[in-house]
Amino acid sequence: MKRWVGLAALLAACVGTDAASAQSLRVGMVAGFSGPAAGIVQESADGARLYFDAINAQGGIKGQGIELLTQDDKYDPATAAAAAKALASQGVLTLMLSRGTGPTEAMLPVLKDNKLPLVAPATGAISLREPLQPWVYHLRASYQREAERAVKHLASIGVKRITIVQVNDPFGNDAGKGAIKGLDDVKLRAQSHLRFDRNKPELAPTMQAIAKAGIEAIVLIGPAYAVVEGVNALRAAGSTAHVATLSNNASSDFVKQLGDNARGVIVTQLLPYERSTANPLVREALGLAKAAGRSELTPAQLEGFAAAKLVVEALKRVGGKDIGREGFAKALDGARIDLGGLQVHYSEKDHGGLEFTDVSIVGPDGKFWR
Template sequence: MGMNVAVAQGSLRIGMVAGFTGPVAGLVQESAEGARMYFDAVNAQGGIRGQNIELVTQDDKYDNATAAAHARSLASQGVLALMLSRGTGPTEAMLPVLKENRLPLIAPATGAISLREPVQPFVFNLRASYQEEAERAVKHLVGIGVKRITIVQVNDPFGTDAGKGAIKGLDELKLRALSNLRYDRNKPNLAPTMQAIAKAGIEAVVLIGPGYAVAEGVNALRAAGSTAHVATLSNNASHEFVKSLGENARGIIVTQLFPYERSTSNPLVREALGLAKAAGRTELTPAQLEGFTAAKLVVEALRRAGKDIDRAALLRALEGPRLDLGGLQIGYNEKDHKGLEFTDVSIIGPDGKFWR
């Protein structure tokens, strides 16, 4: 996993540059599994006009310079598009490569506003923005009767971006956070912060950051004796995150950006579950469903790109009529590459699964 793989002659090559090792490895691996599951199913039915789709992966170790270098390497190898990059920094580092090679990036797994406004002509977002999901989180908390809310965010572009959404959500409800605290990404040291929050009688904490930092914060909050609600964002919707919380996982609120992965009434989820069961899997994770949905978007664009598929044809197809992903409609034009606005919340149950 994460190394460049050989591809068959004449195949339709799609690249994925993401942190297969490092702090987001669990999410990256799960999303790649979901994408491969759909590509394999399409290939088993004859591919796209007889051509198989090949997912070519590179491990950027969640490092900006490495992400740019791998994107440039894949571009030189003739991939038609990139997909499912993970993280704001690594994705932003790829932007010059996309422009130089007129290479589309489809469904980056980041909700950064910088990839939406102003429109990035070669980036086609699928998921909602960080601000939209943080806004959804605080509105859920207020909806269950919580008013004493503190925002604790990582001191980086992701934390700043998402924090603005949380503040916006409270503003719309005519409320204010009791405090808006920041911590260092590399050395969170959240125990003193959480002890102070526990003493202040805070009812809920919106905890924004990478999984290892959020887990440290939750465990410190519980160790300080607080039973406050904790809400975090979809970047932590993985089994790895749940495991890191141990006995403190139950009740943690995690925003979600795709339909409920166990909802058989949803056409997209029903299709994904059917393929998962055929492959011997009993369930899907949120990240696997995101990868599956991203792969559907890639395939629908490839099908519309015409007989002789190249990057230019794929770009035209993406900015053409709306695409149906199975209960989810998505459309792009030269002025709007924002993607979906779907947001939801889940709660980690006693079984360690995300329930809605």
């Protein structure tokens, strides 16, 4: 995907005495710009740049422009830790939008050693929330809450025979617990709870068995490539069962990979509908996107936009002229921040962020409908 050339960035470049000419406030992003999550990572980075460009065009923060420095961790934990160290040495004030449980967990020692905050990691892992990680500030809801929401949606449309198919790793185990809780809450039990290997999903036999069993719906928890393989195998086996997956697959790239089998797939979402101009955050993001030559947003772009707005609001609240890492973290602790119809509250004992969850369905146009 090509990076946006924001109108705001072009305006900033044309003004000789603006924030772009001052010393920049460096923000880092370590995520899988290549590898299995590349599409959604690039989308979230695009959304962040959209907001940072707009702030820079207005003069930046206290006369300083915001510079987003990115490092590709290839969705690998060891690489993520090394990349976080590299950005820490380059003077970033905070990291943002890491993707994946393993890579984010690998960064925790780096955050502690460098007193470096991480804002809005794109993971809902409970291991990053309990116990509290003092340098991690979440934006999105947990994987467990997402999976619970997916199950309750299926039950609300009359589905009773539900199977859980999850990747056999910490992410899958975590989200799987949420699916089980959702089933318990609606007085249902999983018809089966199956696991697959992340590196070799080999889901065709599993989906054939599910089709023969007459299962009405599958909660399919895993990375995009595995979910695509599973959906295609299910349809090839002749099943018309509902498929629900989580927001880690809420990208246009995921829909493209599914092709003709995308229509009807249910995907949980963690922010308001990206086409709903009734929401102030979405309305603001869409306005800036259109000014930059884009007519729409994806869910991942909106998450990146919201994360960037959270970073900017924290930067504005840092006391004094000089902005540092500890001051940035202190500005978040105890803060109540309105991102535009979404209230984020942090305290020294709670960095949980939002609890918002929703469901979408891929429509015939390949867009996420709600």
